[in-house]
Amino acid sequence: xxxxxxxxxxxxxxxxxxxxxxxxxxxxxxxxxxxxxxxxxxxxxxxxxxxxxxxxxxxxxxxxxxxxxxxxxxxxxxxxxxxxxxxxxxxxxxxxxxxxxxxxxxxxxxxxxxxxxxxxxxxxxxxxxxxxxxxxxxxxxxxxxxxxxxxxxxxxxxxxxxxxxxxxxxxxxxxxxxxxxxxxxxxxxxxxxxxxxxxxxxxxxxxxxxxxxxxxxxxxxxxxxxxxxxxxxxxxxxxxxxxxxxxxxxxxxxxxxxxxxxxxxxxxxxxxxxxxxxxxxxxxxxxxxxxx
Numbered sequence: 418x419x420x421x422x423x424x425x426x427x428x429x430x431x432x433x434x435x436x437x438x439x440x441x442x443x444x445x446x447x448x449x450x451x452x453x454x455x456x457x458x459x460x461x462x463x464x465x466x467x468x469x470x471x472x473x474x475x476x477x478x479x480x481x482x483x484x485x486x487x488x489x490x491x492x493x494x495x496x497x498x499x500x501x502x503x504x505x506x507x508x509x510x511x512x513x514x515x516x517x518x519x520x521x522x523x524x525x526x527x528x529x530x531x532x533x534x535x536x537x538x539x540x541x542x543x544x545x546x547x548x549x550x551x552x553x554x555x556x557x558x559x560x561x562x563x564x565x566x567x568x569x570x571x572x573x574x575x576x577x578x579x580x581x582x583x584x585x586x587x588x589x590x591x592x593x594x595x596x597x598x599x600x601x602x603x604x605x606x607x608x609x610x611x612x613x614x615x616x617x618x619x620x621x622x623x624x625x626x627x628x629x630x631x632x633x634x635x636x637x638x639x640x641x642x643x644x645x646x647x648x649x650x651x652x653x654x655x656x657x658x659x660x661x662x663x664x665x666x667x668x669x670x671x672x673x674x675x676x677x678x679x680x681x682x683x684x685x686x687x688x689x690x691x692x693x694x695x696x697x698x699x700x701x702x703x704x705x706x707x708x709x
Contacts, residue, residue: 430456430497433485441484444473448481456497461619461647464490529670532660536671539658540678549675551654552612552638553682556581559610562588563635565626566614569669573614577676584684585694591626598622602629612679613639614672619647627651640675 434441434449441449451471452459459467464475471478479489487493539545556562562581566574571592581588591601591611602625605611611630615623627648630637636653639646644657658671684691 430485430500437484437486441481444471444477445481445484447471448473448478449485452481452485452493455645456500457643458645458647460494460498461650533670535660536658537674540656540671540675545656545658548654548656549678549682552656552679553686555610555636555638555653556586556612556679556683557686559636560587560606560608561610562586563591563605563609563611563630564588564614565591565611565623567592567594567620567622570614570672573669573672573676576673577612577680580676580680581683583694583698584680585687585690586683594622598625602626605629605633605635607633607635609633609635611635611637612676613637613648613652615639615641615646615648623648640672 430453434446434453437449438446448467448471451467455470462470464478467478468475482490482493485493487496540549562578564574564577564581566572566577571590574590574592578588578590589601589604591598591605593601611626613623613626619627627637629635631651637651639648639652639655641648641655641657642659644659649655656675658675
C-alpha cells in the first residue's frame with residue numbers, strides 16, 4: 418500500500434481544479450492555481466488578501482472556491498488543514514525514514530549527515546545570512562528576548578532562553594500550550610524582541626503570541642521550515658531552513674545550530690557584556706559549591 422506523502426493534499430486540490438477547469442474563467446483559473454500552489458499560506462489569508470495576491474476581487478475568490486466544490490473559504494481551509502494533518506503523521510514520517518535506513522547503522526549515519534549538510538547549506542545562503550544579521554541587530558537592541566516554541570521546539574525555546582541569558586541577554590521562554598501560555602505572554606513588554614520557532618501553520622498559541630507582540634510593537638524574528646509560511650508576513654526578519662525530505666522524520670539539530678549561531682553573533686556584538694555575565698556566573702557558582 419502506498420504511504421501518504423505531504424504532496425497528497427496538493428494532489429487532491431489539483432484534482433478538483435483539473436476536473437472543473439473548463440468551467441472556470443481565466444481569472445478564476447488563476448485564483449484556483451494560486452490556491453493549489455499556496456495551500457499552507459492561504460490558511461492565514463482572508464478572501465480579500467487572496468484577491469490582492471492574485472490581482473482579482475474577493476468576489477472572484479469566493480466564486481472560485483465554490484466552483485471547486487467548497488461551501489466557502491472556511492470550508493476550504495478546514496479541508497486543506499485536514500489534508501495537511503493527515504499527510505504529516507509522525508508515524509508515517511518515521512515509517513518512511515526507517516524504510517530508508519533499515520537496520521543498518523551506516524545508513525542511519527548517512528541519513529543524518531545528509532540532513533544536516535542540507536540544513537547547513539540552507540543556513541549559509543545569502544538570504545539567510547542577511548536574515549541572521551538583521552536578527553542579531555534586533556536582538557542586540559532589545560531589552561529582553563522572548564523565545565517561542567511548542568512541542569519539541571518548546572524544549573529548544575527553554576534552551577535558547579537559557580543560552581541567551583547566560584551570554585548577557587535577559588531572556589524568557591514562551592512554550593506552554595492552551596490558556597497557560599497566557600501566564601507567559603503577560604511577561605512580554607515593549608522593548609523586547611521575539612524569536613518564533615514554528616512550522617507553516619499559525620495555530621492558536623502562535624496567533625496569540627503574534628497578537629501580543631504586535632500590540633506591544635515587538636519585532637518578530639521567525640525561524641521556519643516553509644518558505645511560504647503564513648508567519649512570514651508578521652516577521653521583521655526571517656531564517657528559512659527547509660527540510661531535505663519533508664516526508665521523513667524531523668531532525669532538530671539545524672534549529673539548535675541556528676539558535677547557537679544567534680547566540681555567538683550576539684556575543685560578538687557585545688563581547689564585554691557576555692564576558693562580564695559569564696564571570697558573574699562563575700562567582701555565583703563558587704558561592705553555591707560546597708567549600709573544600
